[in-house]
Amino acid sequence: MSYPSSPSPSKTASRSRVRRAGACAGVLLASVTALFSAGALHAAPALAAPTEQSSATAAVQPRSKERVTAAVLRLDGASREPVLYGRDAPYDTASIIKVDILAALLLQAQDAGRQLTDQERALAGPMIRNSDNAATNVLWRKIGQAPGLEAANKRLGLTSTKGGPGGKWGLTQTTASDQVRLLRAVFDTAGTPETHSSALNAQSRAYITSLMSRVAKDQAWGVSAASGTEWALKNGWLQRTTSGLWDVNSVGRVTVDGHHYLVAVLSDGSASMSDGVSLVERTARQAVAAAARR
Template structure:
């Protein structure tokens, strides 16, 4: 991502006499008469009025410069946090402006349970291809998979829709080019760049998911169990709507440290329409990981002002 600063350049007029001094419209020299301006004074006024007026940056250029300034400040704040915290990455996409920000966007992390949102999308696409709505049996698995993050339900649904091979093919349709599906679904590896793409597909009216599929995904991700509405929901203000899928896991291979991830969206009519993904690993505990991903998400809102 390219960050830049913006500045204003002010152009001045320098219309003057032989001595190089500037003469303002209507100004008189020491020898001028206040009752009958000389030919020289008239010519000077005509010259000034014929000169182009100074122009500054357009509103669009000013907005772009302000955005670049905020992104630069956010990056500095995240770098400072990185120096004293476990590794993390974050991406934000503002659907209202079309702007996307990413910090370490292409770094790969294990998904843990956020992959369940991906599995849900693939189930919905599979049903669309068959020209039918999700079956009651599928929804019996999909609901606890998303709302409760039920692992057994996830394994059953993952196998039902074709496992690693099917989800891998589905990822291509979703544009997830940096996500490698694992037979043990929780060990799937991904990036925040890809997770932002996935979140975007859940609301893209021109994407592969049709209106009914998008509605189903929203309903499930908007009604997660209260004990799991941490992460992205922490940045939602009163009256705003959120969707979320969180992931957390610890492995002996990582020395018992925790991977803690959160993906979701925050919306409020025409005012806010933002997707956020934060991935992290090597956290000392699940709670410290939650604290980290929420702090990172809050920093994006503080500096990007969405």
Template sequence: MTVAVTDLAADRAAFAYNTRLRPVTASTVKVDIVIALLLRAQREHRALTATERALAERAIKYSDNAATTELWHRIGSGSGLAAVHKKLGLRHTRPGPGDYWGSTVTSATDRLRVLAALSPGRSPLGARNRKYLLSLMMNVTPTQAWGISAAAGRGDRVALKNGWLPREADGGRWTINSIGRVRGGGHDLLIAVLSSRNASMSDGVTTVQHVAELVAAALEGTSAQDG
């Protein structure tokens, strides 16, 4: 398990655990891939085509692997994604080989750097593109809305992308990841909870949700004390 969380509404509020762990992204890398697509469109001074929008929606809202593979090729596969990761300031992320985009190696802190690209500030994405991708993440299909949503309180807005993958390299055990943003009530949390070697998908989901809830609550308490 590795965790990173920060509160954009409180500069000093941040937490990270087991940051040396380098799990694979599973489907959380779909956020990176859509960012790469949007940046390419920006360079070409155009909006996404209808086909690109449909592929992006399927990749984020429904975690469609075929749509993601099509986008993977459109952005230049691993080398294209690596160039975007450099632009985003990622330090520990290495794109997966061939078409195995879900085997991209990462860190929890790098997942926060990806999420930060969807926030105002130094993001290379324009405001319209940031809003577009966040809207997709806010409207994932209900069966995939688990994970960091457990950290949300009443009235909070949640934008997330989850990943789940049984790995032969881990003896069939599951990688279960959840990344996203929780906003409301004076906080604006970016959260990444990544885990590997879970006995089952359900065990991993339960663990990730429990950790997200605990870390967010602890961070809220710290922010309140600092204030």
């Protein structure tokens, strides 16, 4: 009768390395899942140098399935409806929803005849300027999650935005034209009650504008590529756990040759965050330039 021979030391070490690698992969997957459940999974800043990838990782990098839509409204133009570039389909918001959450919070405070509390301001600032997810989690619950958001959006004139399930505010669905409607509620001082621009009072609009005009340096990309030095914006990015592809969005107001434009660029299906940022910035420049020629 023959017996299996004992493994050699080199094979034993190799199997040990495989077991350790598998354990590390399990920890990494659990960490990603936990981050995603908070609402939106943020990566390193877009302009950071990419980390080195092994050939094995590069071989399984997801293929791009990019899709992008832009909506642009010139504030001093004759029309009150945005010009669309691409199909006005729903996209996940990722962190651009944070502007909408703040608008809902301010509307609720207005209804109660009060200012934001010190605690609310201490959360709202980092939520917009640094895209802080922990602060967003608190304020999302504060406004009543999706039902509270949607009640506010009816007053702000949004018609195609559906709040994310439970605590997953980053999975709120919206369209580029709806994001311009939200931007009008913040930046369009020439509106009338019929256009919903007066739902936020002047103080609330000024507060949102001040935060969007002073985002942290690592957040200063996106629609600002279509402007010079004057802009106010909020960006969002999210890597999908199922496909590995990226949602990258940017909304805000830019100034070009003395004219103010409201710009929303929504995208998904990029193979990397940097690809998504490039797509959004390229689209923003093209869309604003086309709107300027009208």
